Amino acid sequence: MKTIGVKKWATMLASLSLLTVSLAACGSNNNNAAPSATTSAGASPSASQAASANPNDLSGTVKVWDWDETFQKGMIPEFNKKYPNIKVEVTVVNPNDYLQKLQSGIASGSDVPDIILGESAYRGKLFDLGVLDNLEGAPYNFDKSSVLDYTVPYLQNSKGELIAIDQAITPAGFAYRRDLAKEYWGTDDPAELEKLISSWDAFIAKGQELKEKSGGKVLMFPGLGDAYIVLRGQNFNSYVNGTDVDLTSKLQKPLETLFKMRDAGILGKNELWTPAWSASMAKGQFMFYPMGPWGPKWHISANDPEGSGKWGLVKAPEGGFTRGGTAIGIYKDSKVKEAAWAFMQFAYLSDEGSAYNFKTFGNMTSSKAFYENEKALIEAPGAYDEFFGGQNLAKYFMENIVPDMKGEAQSKYDSVVDSVFNALYPLWTKDTSITADAALQKFITEVKNKATEATVK
Helix, strand or coil, X not given: CECCCCCCCHHXXXXXXXXXXXXXXXXCCCCCCCCCCCCCCCCCCCXXXXXXXXXXXXXXXXXXXXXXXXXXXHHHHHHXXXXXXXXXXXXXXXXXXXXXXXXXXXXXXXXXXXXXXXXXXXXXXXXXXXXXXCCCCCCCCCCHHHECHHHHHHHECCCCCECCEECCCCEEEEEEEHHHHHXXXXXXXHHXXXXXXXXXXXXXXXXXXXXXXXXXXXXXXCCHHHHHHHHHHCCXXXXXXXXXXXXXXXXXXXXXXXXXXXXXXXXXCCCCCCHHHHHHHHHCCECEXXXXXXXXHHHHHHHCCCCCCCEEEECCCCCXXXXXXXXXXXXXXXXXXXXXXXXXXXXXXXXXXXXXXXXXXXXXXCXXXXXXXXXXXXXXXXXXXXCCCCCCHHHHHHHHHHHHCCCCCCCCCHHHHHHHHHHHHHHHHHCCCCCHXXXXXXXXXXXXXXXXXXXXX
16 A cells, blocks of 8 residues: 555554554364465465365464554454455554564564565565565466556566565555635646646646745645655656666656756645644645545545545646555465465455455555456445545546556665655755756765665766
8 A cells, every 4th residue: 555765654653553463263163273274185275276265275374464453454354254264463563664673583583474565665675685485486376467567567576576466556646625726726627637737847837826826825745755756656767777776867857847846936845744744734735645545545534534525636747656555475484375375365356355445445456357347346436535525536546547557666776765865855945056967966976875886877
């Protein structure tokens, strides 16, 4: 979901404590399950067979580290209706501590989960560790053509091996304030807004109009961080080849457009994930917020609980981008690979699990089959459609945003680049004498300082 790097769980984490929960198999009478998943004949099935074989023949205890306890508490009982002899134990881990805790467990040879999550902020680093199994090989034999094409590069390591599946897809557009759009632009219809902001030049022009009409009370984005998320995300070109990091090809155009927005006076001065940034959603100070499918729950409604009906979803100028996202993989030394894969398939790919996930949380699976088999569900009102003025969010994502999406290879340097941006952009907000060219050169210098083994240009 999930997510930027992106701290999409900031709101949720306030209510989470670091604890361990054991969610026993509902209805299971197998309290002394074997330590590994086996068939009744004693032979381990392939993962693809495991999904179609008699679910009662699979048993074991699967350990998961996750930060979304609510999701797991809901999904595991659903899973156990089909797989009664698999126990899933969940340890709730703060995503900011996740990778460090995982690396410590691997180094000590002690506490390592069977199912490992890779949030977008550290996914590239996780993939580079070499601890996730290749899901296209035995015992999984996963067919990557079964998921949306654009997602595949986000799930592969540098060798081209598919080592994860998506917790949920994260194609993104803009959440917008319907009331503000109606007041200042005369329409709150997504199709009409798409025409008004079809390019970034048009976006800047409408932003200047909005600022003038509102007397400076309403701007386009809360800050430079929001705009950067979109602009960087729309450049899907890979910029890392081994230790060669081509920041110029990746960031020059996005930074130029970002600074045009800043200099046009259409961006606020809020930093991402600060209290002021969160509070602005309920105050009607800004027209747009970048938003993926997880956003209605964790992002918009959480910060504007009284805002039902005031919000809408529209495609960004010049195409889609990704907003967060979490990859799910299996530890290569897991002793319960078949059971772990059964849970992952059910929770994130099966029609049953995907339907529960969508109806309960608004999360959208990457499985192509789901959108064919569950058309009626996609057409029906979703969990947060009413909050967004009755707009069918899932349908809009799939029909208006996903077709423009492309994949981008993940790199261990992604988190370095993100951390450098987070350190630099507050200064760009305060000191308007800094140009896009100067910002890029400073960016390159700081990445070199943090990744000394890399050749950065």
